[in-house]
Amino acid sequence: MKSLKLFALAALASVAISGSAMAENYKFAVVPKAMNNPFFDLTRDGCLAEAAKLGNVECIYQGPVEHEPATQAQIIEDLITQGVDGLAISVSDAAAATTVINKAVEAGIVVITFDSDAPESKRSAYVGTNNKEFGKALGEELLKLKPEGGTYGMISGGAAAPNLAERVDGVREALAGSKWTEVAGSPTFSNDDIALAVQQASDLRTANPDIGAIVPIGGWPLFAPDGWKNFVDPIKGDVESKKLALVVADTLPVELQLLKDGYAHVLVGQRPYEMGEVSMRTLLALKKGEKVDQIIYTGLDRVTAANVGDFLK
Structure with a gap:
């Protein structure tokens, strides 16, 4: 009887371990065109906020300091080597990015673009502006x-x-x-x-x-x-x-x-903060094997002197 109880406890422990494995933690990297561009600061903020809400996602924000397509491509190469689980990339140069995006996908990393697309690459989705x-x-x-x-x-x-x-x-x-x-x-x-x-x-x-x-x-x-x-x-x-x-x-x-x-x-x-939020949710859905729309537009705002006060609030 004692051995049966031990076997049952071991089986329960195995189920618990299996269940915790299903709730994996993921590292998703957001790669802007340039980190000295304040537009992408808002994308970073949206990414970090959504990752905190999701709980099992870490947002890594990493890109070239200035707009340098070759440096962006090298950073993506480095993130592939580090084994991140997903990439969201604002593409500086479509040709250069397509090569490294395809390499990431072949390495088993889920990849989407945001803000700027590389539609001929193997990326799974684009999040951002039309x-x-x-x-x-x-x-x-x-x-x-x-x-x-x-x-x-x-x-x-x-x-x-x-x-x-x-x-x-x-x-x-x-x-x-x-x-x-x-x-x-x-x-x-x-x-x-x-x-x-x-x-x-x-x-x-x-x-x-x-x-x-x-x-x-x-x-x-x-x-x-x-x-x-x-x-x-x-x-x-x-x-x-x-x-x-x-x-x-x-x-x-x-x-x-x-x-x-x-x-x-x-x-x-545009809505760069929402781009960061939606990118995290989209990468997580893809990592779970769920289907997502290939094109996800985040919308536009038109501001004049008549309504600028509303936006400043």
Whole structure:
């Protein structure tokens, strides 16, 4: 009888061990394009908050300090070697990222992209903005602001970033057939360098003194509020009269305050915090063998002087 009891206890212990193994802990890494870009700070915050809620997930936030596609690819290689359970990547260069994404998948790591996609890779899903619609929204807001048209220039980030190319196409599509024409040399490419983006805004106006609009398709120049104010202040009258329209991507708190203070006319914003949250949930679902949508859009916000107070709250 005693041996039967011991056998039963051993069987129960085996079940308990088996049950705990089923509730595994996972390490999921979020790899931004650049860690010096405050946009991705919000993705990091969403990732960390959702990981804490889930309980059995650790969020690792690791990427290049600056926008460097080769460094991003090497960091992904290192994370593969470390044996992380999942990767969420904002793709800097589609070709370079596709190679390492496929390598990660072949190593048994679940991979999704966020913010910027590599659709030809073996990634399981994309979480983030519909970038073509994002660009179209920027163009539409410019048309609302100045239907009479004029000349405009765009400021972009990395030349090889697929999400930014889609935004450029979206702006052009929205303005096609209107009285707006794009200046030579547009878009400029800042490589997500905040100071360079401010300088490029100044350069666009210097090269085109009568330019009617500047459209940064990412928030980079406004992430340096003092630099942006230094650019706008000498021409504040032109901005206030809308002779120069400023329609800018993203709605980070610093941008919302600049809009409220009259340093921009319209912001079209993404939802980077939600990207971090949804990425964690999506990776966990994939790790559990569940089906997920291949494309998961997190939405857009349009902010003007009329509703900026709501967003600042």
